[in-house]
Amino acid sequence: MNDILNQISLCVEAGKINKSSPYPPGMKDQDGADELSKKALQQGFKPDEILEKALIPAMANVGNKFSRKEIYVPQMLMSAKAMSGAMIHLKPFFQSGETRRKGTFIIGTVTGDLHDIGKNLVSMMVEGGGWEVIDLGVDVSSEKFLNALKEKPDAAVGLSALLTTTMENMKMIVSEIKSKHKDTKILVGGAPVTHDYCKKIGADFYSPDPQGAVNFLNRMRLSI
Amino acid sequence: MSTSKDRLIASLNHRQPDKIPVDIGSTSVTGIHVLAIENLRKYYGLDYHPVRLIEPYQMLGEVEDDLAEILHLDVAGIPAKNSLFGFPNENWKEFRTFWGQTLIVPGKFITEVDPNGDLIIFPEGDKTVGPSGKMPKAGYFFDSIIRQEPFIEEELNPIDNIEEFQLLTNDDLTYWSDNIRKLKDSGKGVIANFGGTGLGDIALVPAPFLKHPKGIRDITEWYLSTLMRPDYIKFIFEKQVEIALENFRRLFEVIGNDIDAVFLCGTDFGTQTSSFCSTETFDELYLPWYKKMTDWIHEHTTWKTFKHSCGAVEPFMDSFIRAGIDIINPVQINASGMDPKTLKQKYGEKLVFWGGGIDTQKVLPFGTPSQVEAQVIELCDIFSKDGGFVFNTIHNIQANVPVENIVAIFTGLEKVNGS
Numbered sequence: 210m211n212d213i214l215n216q217i218s219l220c221v222e223a224g225k226i227n228k229s230s231p232y233p234p235g236m237k238d239q240d241g242a243d244e245l246s247k248k249a250l251q252q253g254f255k256p257d258e259i260l261e262k263a264l265i266p267a268m269a270n271v272g273n274k275f276s277r278k279e280i281y282v283p284q285m286l287m288s289a290k291a292m293s294g295a296m297i298h299l300k301p302f303f304q305s306g307e308t309r310r311k312g313t314f315i316i317g318t319v320t321g322d323l324h325d326i327g328k329n330l331v332s333m334m335v336e337g338g339g340w341e342v343i344d345l346g347v348d349v350s351s352e353k354f355l356n357a358l359k360e361k362p363d364a365a366v367g368l369s370a371l372l373t374t375t376m377e378n379m380k381m382i383v384s385e386i387k388s389k390h391k392d393t394k395i396l397v398g399g400a401p402v403t404h405d406y407c408k409k410i411g412a413d414f415y416s417p418d419p420q421g422a423v424n425f426l427n428r429m430r431l432s433i
Numbered sequence: 434m435s436t437s438k439d440r441l442i443a444s445l446n447h448r449q450p451d452k453i454p455v456d457i458g459s460t461s462v463t464g465i466h467v468l469a470i471e472n473l474r475k476y477y478g479l480d481y482h483p484v485r486l487i488e489p490y491q492m493l494g495e496v497e498d499d500l501a502e503i504l505h506l507d508v509a510g511i512p513a514k515n516s517l518f519g520f521p522n523e524n525w526k527e528f529r530t531f532w533g534q535t536l537i538v539p540g541k542f543i544t545e546v547d548p549n550g551d552l553i554i555f556p557e558g559d560k561t562v563g564p565s566g567k568m569p570k571a572g573y574f575f576d577s578i579i580r581q582e583p584f585i586e587e588e589l590n591p592i593d594n595i596e597e598f599q600l601l602t603n604d605d606l607t608y609w610s611d612n613i614r615k616l617k618d619s620g621k622g623v624i625a626n627f628g629g630t631g632l633g634d635i636a637l638v639p640a641p642f643l644k645h646p647k648g649i650r651d652i653t654e655w656y657l658s659t660l661m662r663p664d665y666i667k668f669i670f671e672k673q674v675e676i677a678l679e680n681f682r683r684l685f686e687v688i689g690n691d692i693d694a695v696f697l698c699g700t701d702f703g704t705q706t707s708s709f710c711s712t713e714t715f716d717e718l719y720l721p722w723y724k725k726m727t728d729w730i731h732e733h734t735t736w737k738t739f740k741h742s743c744g745a746v747e748p749f750m751d752s753f754i755r756a757g758i759d760i761i762n763p764v765q766i767n768a769s770g771m772d773p774k775t776l777k778q779k780y781g782e783k784l785v786f787w788g789g790g791i792d793t794q795k796v797l798p799f800g801t802p803s804q805v806e807a808q809v810i811e812l813c814d815i816f817s818k819d820g821g822f823v824f825n826t827i828h829n830i831q832a833n834v835p836v837e838n839i840v841a842i843f844t845g846l847e848k849v850n851g852s
Contacts, residue, residue: 229586232661281707281708281710283710287657290657321570323572323576348551348571373793375571400794417706
């Protein structure tokens, strides 16, 4: 791989956002994902090359390390922040349509539930996997999910719930989405959610960790 | 015949008590939602009157003596003087919830319904500042509203994050000594939460009790700070523990050994399948500060130290022991690696398991009463050998738990403990 793409990848994996970021201490005063992505574009690299050859593999490594318990929530958040530092430079190309992403993923924490750490981690990892992410936030009703699907009918949907008291709302939202968009793939997650619960409420996929969601979306895309 | 207090003390000292001590409602992590209390009172045919809200953030209610007697509860708790929204439990008034329940709430439980239909609450009951908590209209308790002020990295000052840690005043000491004295002849075991000893508890970082929180108050930013700004975090812990030690000294002067356990910290290190940091990070960033507090307590008092951490924390148990933790809660047996038999076998001689009595994510809310009863009996059998066990559900009993399932807990306990 080209040196600069390799460096961007290393920065994202290590969580080096930009030159002034103090983390990781071993990369002090070095360029971060922010500066290097800008330089790569200036050197003529295409945005999709940066995305596909640097950011996606780096975030996949981060996700796999998290699944293997080699890194933890703070390191994953740092990597996601570094990725966002790179994405700032790529987003104009996505918006203009010059660079296409793999598809759209609509995500939110379900009605009655205000918890967002897990939902945010999934959101960041899916974006880092090369998908456009529409994050509807927390306490999201079925109506809001359906409105977002009106705009992006081919999107997959992710529902998060931390509480046993809000899992019932997850069931209701799955049922309402499926009644209007039977082919929409719905992913569910959150501490009390299980594979069995996912099957019981008619959702399509459950993952105990964010990388599982990215892998499912990628497999789904390949099978279309 | 043993009193509840004898039973608790025996178990906390790893001696076999006459019965397994039972706690429901003594702390903010072993409590019961106001709706579940009302349902239980109805079930047992107790007098109807509105349940008193004693912990507004999670909407936990008071377990009154009549209910405690039916349930054979052994532990009484004394909450911190001010709630998580910064007001004391006094000047009671009625309040009607979204789910149609009438409660008795503290006078400064000042709320408003926002344009979205959610309930917002104000720190110290002061509506001249922004709200610090929100309960969604489809929810059953509050969560913090994050009020992170924008900051410039170079201007961050850890002093801003220690506003909430203060030396106890004479009024505070009177509150503790009065409340502990009231319980002294009750025969119950006593646990107190003095406050100010939680190290980076993510429920406290946003400071819903402060009118104008400064410093790092955003949850994500706090987690990032454990990596990016470890010296900032260490400074907070150092100052916080300095204040805590002086407060312990002042408290011990007025209450002596009249409490059996002290709630030290509610910081969660576990997630459902993993953890928020490595054990190496725990040992480096957290352990020395826990140790300073527990060393003082063990040197000067008979109080046992209570540490709460949800999730998959089996890898942390050795560190908790080295940190001087005596009691671990809630013992989330359905998280990865938290097999009850393994926990008891590996750590049961050193740690008291206060919790782990019934799976509150699946069996208690969604199982049948007979499944609940069977699991209670099975887990009591595993955890209770040679003491070192206080029965509690894994974390608070939530609003949606069917009353028959809560009753089944006590049917199971009766089979283990006798009626």
